[in-house]
Amino acid sequence: MNTAAIARPAPIGHKRRRIRLGAFSLGLPLLAFLLVFFVAPILYLFQSAAYDPAIKDSLPRTLMTLQDWQGGSLPGESTFDGLATDLRELDRARNVIALAQRVGMEATGGRQLIMKTTRAVARAKGPVTSQTFASIDPLWADPGFWQVLKSGGNGVTPLYLTIGMGLHTPYGSAESGDDNNYGFPTIFLRTVVISIVVTLITIVLAYPTAYAIVQNDNRLGKWLLAAVLIPFWVSLLVRSMSWVVLLQGNGLAAELLRALGLIGPDAQLLYTRGATLVAMAQIQLPFTLLPMLGVMRGISPSHMRAARSLGAKPTYAHLKVYLPQAAPGIVAGGMITFILSLGYYITPALVGGPADQMISYYVARFTNEELNWNLAASLSVLLLLLTILCLVAMRRFLRLDRLLK
Amino acid sequence: MLRLRLRHAATALALALPLLAHAASAEEFTVTSWGGAYQDAQRKAFFEPYTKATGVKLNEDQWSGELAKVRGMVQSGSTSWDLVSTDPKTAELGCNDGLFERLDYSRIGDTADFAKGAELECAFGTDVYATILGYDPTKLKGEAPKSVADIFDTKKFPGKRGLQKVPADNLELALVADGVPYDKVYDVLKTKEGQDRAFKKLDTIKKDVVWWTAGAQPPQMLAAGEVVMTTAWNGRIADANKNGQHFTMVWPNQVQGFDMWVIPTGSKKIDAVYDFLKYYYQPKNLARITDYIAYAPTTNAALKMVSPDILPDLPTAPQNMKGAIVQDPEFWGDYGTELEARFNSWLAN
Numbered sequence: 001m002n003t004a005a006i007a008r009p010a011p012i013g014h015k016r017r018r019i020r021l022g023a024f025s026l027g028l029p030l031l032a033f034l035l036v037f038f039v040a041p042i043l044y045l046f047q048s049a050a051y052d053p054a055i056k057d058s059l060p061r062t063l064m065t066l067q068d069w070q071g072g073s074l075p076g077e078s079t080f081d082g083l084a085t086d087l088r089e090l091d092r093a094r095n096v097i098a099l100a101q102r103v104g105m106e107a108t109g110g111r112q113l114i115m116k117t118t119r120a121v122a123r124a125k126g127p128v129t130s131q132t133f134a135s136i137d138p139l140w141a142d143p144g145f146w147q148v149l150k151s152g153g154n155g156v157t158p159l160y161l162t163i164g165m166g167l168h169t170p171y172g173s174a175e176s177g178d179d180n181n182y183g184f185p186t187i188f189l190r191t192v193v194i195s196i197v198v199t200l201i202t203i204v205l206a207y208p209t210a211y212a213i214v215q216n217d218n219r220l221g222k223w224l225l226a227a228v229l230i231p232f233w234v235s236l237l238v239r240s241m242s243w244v245v246l247l248q249g250n251g252l253a254a255e256l257l258r259a260l261g262l263i264g265p266d267a268q269l270l271y272t273r274g275a276t277l278v279a280m281a282q283i284q285l286p287f288t289l290l291p292m293l294g295v296m297r298g299i300s301p302s303h304m305r306a307a308r309s310l311g312a313k314p315t316y317a318h319l320k321v322y323l324p325q326a327a328p329g330i331v332a333g334g335m336i337t338f339i340l341s342l343g344y345y346i347t348p349a350l351v352g353g354p355a356d357q358m359i360s361y362y363v364a365r366f367t368n369e370e371l372n373w374n375l376a377a378s379l380s381v382l383l384l385l386l387t388i389l390c391l392v393a394m395r396r397f398l399r400l401d402r403l404l405k
Numbered sequence: 406m407l408r409l410r411l412r413h414a415a416t417a418l419a420l421a422l423p424l425l426a427h428a429a430s431a432e433e434f435t436v437t438s439w440g441g442a443y444q445d446a447q448r449k450a451f452f453e454p455y456t457k458a459t460g461v462k463l464n465e466d467q468w469s470g471e472l473a474k475v476r477g478m479v480q481s482g483s484t485s486w487d488l489v490s491t492d493p494k495t496a497e498l499g500c501n502d503g504l505f506e507r508l509d510y511s512r513i514g515d516t517a518d519f520a521k522g523a524e525l526e527c528a529f530g531t532d533v534y535a536t537i538l539g540y541d542p543t544k545l546k547g548e549a550p551k552s553v554a555d556i557f558d559t560k561k562f563p564g565k566r567g568l569q570k571v572p573a574d575n576l577e578l579a580l581v582a583d584g585v586p587y588d589k590v591y592d593v594l595k596t597k598e599g600q601d602r603a604f605k606k607l608d609t610i611k612k613d614v615v616w617w618t619a620g621a622q623p624p625q626m627l628a629a630g631e632v633v634m635t636t637a638w639n640g641r642i643a644d645a646n647k648n649g650q651h652f653t654m655v656w657p658n659q660v661q662g663f664d665m666w667v668i669p670t671g672s673k674k675i676d677a678v679y680d681f682l683k684y685y686y687q688p689k690n691l692a693r694i695t696d697y698i699a700y701a702p703t704t705n706a707a708l709k710m711v712s713p714d715i716l717p718d719l720p721t722a723p724q725n726m727k728g729a730i731v732q733d734p735e736f737w738g739d740y741g742t743e744l745e746a747r748f749n750s751w752l753a754n
Contacts, residue, residue, distance in 0.1 A: 094503030094670065097476075104742070111742055115501055179604075180746040183754050249631040266564050271615060354616065354752040362753075369473045371480070 042384075048377035049160055055152040058099035059086045063153040071147045077130060080140075084121050084128040091122035101372070105159060106148050107171035108178065113137050145171060160378035182362070184379070188386060191358040194276065194348075195341035199288070199334050201281040206289035206333065207326075214296045225293075232286035240347045243279040244270060247351065276352040280344060287340060288333035295329025331398060335391075342387055359383050433462035434674035434681075438490040440467035441621035442644035443534075443664070446697030447490070454693075455684055461677060469619050470495045470571075475504045475669050484671035488678050492662045494573050494737030496528035501738050505667040512679040514686040514704075523663055523703040525734060530663030531685070532700035535720035535729075536574045538655035539642040540634040541627050552728065553658040556634060557582035557610055567626050567635025570616035572748035573737060574636065574660045577730050579606035581658050587728045591736045600744065604751060616752075627652055639720055640698040656725040662732040663703065695719070 061082030104111025523530030593599035623637035624645035
């Protein structure tokens with residue numbers, strides 16, 4: 001019971017509801033904005049990761065005749081008839097690529113199979129039968145392959161998510177091996193490892209810096225803060241590019257290290273894992289440091305003085321009194337950096353080598369270069385899930401709930 | 406009186422000019438090429454003279470053979486490129502995928518006179534270029550490389566080396582470096598074992614490679630000391646040498662390809678493009694490319710017009726043809742997509 005509540009009684013019934021509604025309406029523009037530009041795209045992403053109608057749209061007649069087919073033996077002539085019509089239709093519209101791309105992911109050599117068969121069927125004179133198809137490629141006489149086509153005709157498919165998780169084995173890859181799978185689990189692991197290392201580097205660099213800034217409430221502290229903040233205001237792209245300039249073969253950093261004899265004449269700095277870590281840590285440093293600084297500013301100097309006066313050595317006092325109070329800042333800063341690092345794309349793309357690229361690079365690659373938007377969506381969904389998983393794990397093991405109270 | 410009338414005429418003309426300009430702009434179209442020294446040469450040899458002769462304006466764009474860009478345009482029905490310069494493998498892949506229009510040769514010129522392989526369903530060659538080996542003799546001391554495939558020899562030539570970030574050319578050269586005769590590479594590469602063998606050879610230099618994507622990069626990488634040697638397009642190294650560098654070109658086992666014109670499916674300026682192509686393939690015009698870059702024109706009639714001092718620099722000159730591999734568009738059309746996927750997957754790990 002505080003005094004304000006006594007002076008002005010709490011509104012009752014409909015009045016209270018109206019006040020609550022009024023407060024809620026102030027947030028409406030933001031809610032609408034989030035719904036349209038955040039929630040809806042994510043839902044669409046989830047849908048694209050598990051839905052691809054390429055086979056359904058390309059082979060309507062074939063799939064119709066397959067409805068009652070149970071597998072085990074080859075489908076009847078009417079199916080091959082439908083397939084010939086569907087493929088001729090695709091050839092006329094010059095629209096066979098979506099189907100070829102999809103079948104290529106389902107079965108080894110599937111892409112070439114579709115391209116080759118379409119060409120042959122479109123040019124064939126006279127009737128096209130199951131014999132014709134079998135002579136174009138023996139795969140057409142394989143009931144197992146037909147099963148793959150039929151289940152692919154659903155639209156809803158686990159294909160892209162299983163590729164992302166490295167669990168997909170294309171049909172027929174047992175004999176010939178699967179060399180085109182990118183090894184996404186390795187890349188996800190790489191993403192997490194790089195993020196953890198970057199987070200640790202920034203914490204190790206930021207903690208003493210933040211401490212120095214708080215302890216020196218004078219010129220020096222202000223200069224230190226400016227040194228952290230000024231790069232923070234420079235665009236990410238510009239900072240990444242400056243690292244390229246610094247680290248390249250005859251760049252400043254390379255020349256300096258070479259002159260000091262720290263690296264050999266042929267040592268490569270640019271396009272390495274080390275370059276990726278250093279550049280990312282530099283960019284993320286303010287994100288780790290600023291929350292630390294905020295928390296450290298709130299720690300009363302009298303606590304340390306009290307600890308010293310009770311006989312604690314400086315290190316012991318720091319570890320027992322200061323560090324626990326600063327911990328929420330370390331955790332908050334570290335978490336921001338860790339989560340932002342998981343999504344890094346442009347910095348590794350500029351300063352890293354092909355084997356240093358993180359998962360976002362492949363999202364961009366499949367979106368812009370291979371135009372495989374389903375796979376891009378599936379990788380994004382998996383990255384989102386991975387981020388949530390990491391957060392839950394940290395909450396459990398770092399006891400965030402207690403620290404962030 | 407006369408002066409007054411003149412002034413009226415001038416006013417009328419001034420008013421009409423925007424209309425004239427508008428009429429001309431209806432004809433303008435967009436041509437996309439490889440950028441750098443090659444596109445500069447094309448501009449001076451063809452684009453500018455054509456605009457001067459006909460008033461048709463050519464807008465320029467550039468790319469590095471990323472077929473996905475064209476696929477994006479064609480699939481979304483918004484083709485904004487009307488004529489694109491590409492290479493045989495990209496032309497054949499795009500043609501199979503329906504991204505390029507099938508060509509009507511009767512609207513271009515006499516195809517009987519063309520170099521073998523320069524005429525595909527959707528594309529035809531404008532000039533012959535070669536992927537060769539370039540190095541800086543002041544930095545690479547000791548024994549000189551004797552073949553483009555020597556880029557795989559890290560014992561004799563230690564240090565970083567540049568390769569184009571695509572499977573084409575690299576897989577062929579890997580096999581040659583592994584002992585396959587240069588005229589058998591495609592027979593071997595058609596088999597699974599042959600592909601495994603080529604990737605295994607690439608494995609041996611993977612950690613020493615700096616990858617390039619645009620044709621302008623190799624001379625820059627050599628100049629910056631980023632690499633000790635690199636594959637490069639011969640015209641780009643020759644151009645750098647013209648501008649004061651002294652790089653050495655290694656010709657044996659060069660990989661030859663055509664620069665080719667394709668028309669993206671759904672271009673709305675097809676008639677204007679065919680008019681331009683007709684102009685382009687007149688022998689005296691086609692031969693003009695050699696004034697600006699060391700690439701050989703694709704018709705015999707044009708080749709006869711090339712000045713004799715330039716001939717030895719062209720990829721087709723007899724002394725440069727030792728062990729030359731000619732890029733096989735049919736092979737890359739059939740196997741390109743899967744090898745590309747395997748190559749990118751190989752790079753990622």
